[in-house]
Structures are given as C-alpha cells and as structure tokens.
Amino acid sequence: MRHPVSTAQEALELVSSVESTIEDLMVEHTERRDHWYFQDFIPWEQGRNYVDEPWDPSHATLRPEVCDALVVNLLTEDNLPYYYSLFQPFFGQDHPLTKWSRLWTAEEGQHAIAMRAYLLTSRNCDPRALEDQRMSTVETGWFGNFGDIAQMFCYTSAQELATRISHRNAGVKSDDETAHALMSKVARDENHHFIFYRGVAQAMFDQNPNLMVLSLREVLNNFAMPGTGIPGFQRRALKMAKLGIYNLRIHAENIVDPLVKFWKIGDLTDLSPEAAAAQEEIMAMVPDMLERAEKFERRVERSAKRATASV
Numbered sequence: 001m002r003h004p005v006s007t008a009q010e011a012l013e014l015v016s017s018v019e020s021t022i023e024d025l026m027v028e029h030t031e032r033r034d035h036w037y038f039q040d041f042i043p044w045e046q047g048r049n050y051v052d053e054p055w056d057p058s059h060a061t062l063r064p065e066v067c068d069a070l071v072v073n074l075l076t077e078d079n080l081p082y083y084y085s086l087f088q089p090f091f092g093q094d095h096p097l098t099k100w101s102r103l104w105t106a107e108e109g110q111h112a113i114a115m116r117a118y119l120l121t122s123r124n125c126d127p128r129a130l131e132d133q134r135m136s137t138v139e140t141g142w143f144g145n146f147g148d149i150a151q152m153f154c155y156t157s158a159q160e161l162a163t164r165i166s167h168r169n170a171g172v173k174s175d176d177e178t179a180h181a182l183m184s185k186v187a188r189d190e191n192h193h194f195i196f197y198r199g200v201a202q203a204m205f206d207q208n209p210n211l212m213v214l215s216l217r218e219v220l221n222n223f224a225m226p227g228t229g230i231p232g233f234q235r236r237a238l239k240m241a242k243l244g245i246y247n248l249r250i251h252a253e254n255i256v257d258p259l260v261k262f263w264k265i266g267d268l269t270d271l272s273p274e275a276a277a278a279q280e281e282i283m284a285m286v287p288d289m290l291e292r293a294e295k296f297e298r299r300v301e302r303s304a305k306r307a308t309a310s311v
C-alpha cells in the first residue's frame with residue numbers, strides 16, 4: 001500500500017477546492033472529444049463463425065508479440081469496473097468528479113468493445129483463451145491502494161498518458177492499417193483523459209504544492225500499470241518492452257519527464273523541508289530511469305547477438 005502523505009480529509013478538501021476547475025475541464029473535454037463509433041473500424045467482412053471454423057494460431061495475421069500486446073491492452077481496458085470505483089466513494093452523485101467518472105467510464109467502455117471486436121473478427125487471438133483471461137483478470141481485480149485521493153490524480157495523469165502511449169505504439173508496431181487506425185483512435189481518447197487529470201492535478205499543485213509533491217513522489221516510486229493482475233503479465237510486459245511498445249525508456253521520456261516539466265516540479269519554491277526532499281528525489285528520477293533503461297537495452301542487444309550467432 002502506498003503511504004498516505006496527508007490526512008484523508010486534507011486531500012479531500014484539496015480536491016473540493018478545485019471543484020470549479022474540474023467543471024471547466026469537463027466542459028473543455030466534452031467540447032474537444034470526438035464522438036466516434038467503433039463499428040466503423042472493424043473489418044467485419046473478415047468475420048467467420050468460430051463453431052464451424054474453430055480458431056487456429058495460423059489464422060492470426062499479426063506478429064505473435066503484437067497480438068500479445070493488444071490482448072494485454074484489451075484486458076487492461078476490461079478492468080474498467082475497478083477504475084470506475086476509484087472516485088466513487090468520495091462525493092455525492094451531483095459532484096463534478098462523480099459526473100466525470102461516469103463520462104470517463106462510458107468512453108473507456110468503448111475501448112474494450114472495439115479492441116475485442118477487432119481481435120475476434122480478424123482472428124488475431126484465441127477467443128476462448130481471451131475470455132478465460134478476462135474472467136481471471138476481472139476476478140483478480142485491481143485495487144490501486146492509494147494513500148489518499150490526491151495520489152489518485154497523480155496516478156491517473158501518469159496512467160492515462162502511459163495507456164495512450166502503449167495503445168499508440170501497439171498500433172504502430174502492428175504493421176496493419178486497420179489495427180493502426182483503431183489504436184490511434186483509442187489513444188486519442190486516452191490523451192483527452194490525460195489532459196483532464198493533468199489539469200486537475202495542476203490546480204491541486206497550485207493550491208497545495210507541498211502535499212502534491214509528496215503525493216507525486218509516492219506515486220512515481222510505486223508506479224505500476226493497472227494490468228498487473230493479467231495472467232502472465234510480467235512475461236508479456238517484457239515482450240512489450242523488447243518490442244518498444246512500453247518500457248522503462250518510454251516511461252521516463254514519454255511519461256515522467258513531460259509530467260515533471262508540465263507541473264514545473266523543479267521550479268516549485270517555498271516548499272516544506274519534506275516536500276523539498278521529495279522534489280529533489282523526483283528531479284533525479286528521469287536520469288536514473290534512463291541509466292537503468294540503457295542497461296536493459298544493452299542486455300537485450302547482447303542476447304539478440306548471441307541468438308544470431310547460434311543460428
């Protein structure tokens with residue numbers, strides 16, 4: 001469990017103090033979002049009956065590691081009920097954050113529907129295994145174990161951005177026009193969610209930088225995607241890392257660095273001694289991650305050379 005860096009009440013009051021920003025950002029979001037329909041992206045003409053023609057691995061047209069990445073990303077979307085429950089216990093039905101949770105849920109819902117329709121229609125995954133894994137993932141559940149609600153906004157900012165990058169890269173690496181177009185569309189939605197959470201967190205930084213810097217350090221030190229309950233997640237995450245869909249370098253360069261820069265963490269002044277120590281720790285994170293990423297890349301390169309030499 002992440003450590004609380006505030007009393008729960010203090011964090012709740014901080015969220016309440018930015019209520020009007022939440023309302024404004026939600027209006028901006030609804031104006032910005034593009035209302036798309038998943039059925040326009042599915043190659044329905046490729047669909048065949050699974051009873052008459054059971055799935056066989058030879059039906060897949062994408063590389064196995066790309067199929068695996070798409071399945072992991074889909075199963076992460078399937079865990080939607082747990083994301084919906086994140087902000088639910090805190091405010092009444094008419095609170096802007098509760099309204100946002102409902103809208104967010106409705107939009108995220110289409111992602112799983114769309115990706116499942118694509119994978120099943122194009123026969124790029126075993127439908128029985130996919131359903132078994134969905135059951136197992138949702139039964140395992142996901143509980144962010146956040147210390148307080150302020151940490152949730154630091155987390156959702158990073159997580160939505162990470163999801164955007166992972167979806168987009170999975171589409172790019174697919175070398176398939178349909179998968180690319182669909183995943184780009186989904187990634188655009190994730191970007192809009194990211195802009196919302198990042199904006200709320202910015203308003204919270206403006207109100208209480210001490211608390212937010214401590215929250216951010218806690219979240220970044222313990223960051224894990226919400227897919228950790230997916231069967232074989234570590235093995236599949238490693239494949240995604242090697243393929244360049246999501247790895248430590250991407251995490252450092254495309255998630256942590258832009259967030260630290262956007263929230264101007266390095267420029268915050270008049271912090272408490274604890275918050276100043278957290279600020280310093282956060283500022284050292286990207287160089288440290290990049291150093292570890294280089295080591296990983298060298299290891300991957302060495303094992304690729306060994307594999308080529310042994311052929």
Ligand SMILES: [Fe+2]
Binds near residue numbers: 111163
């Ligand atoms: Fe999503």
Ligand SMILES: [Fe+2]
Binds near residue numbers: 108160163189190
């Ligand atoms: Fe999202």
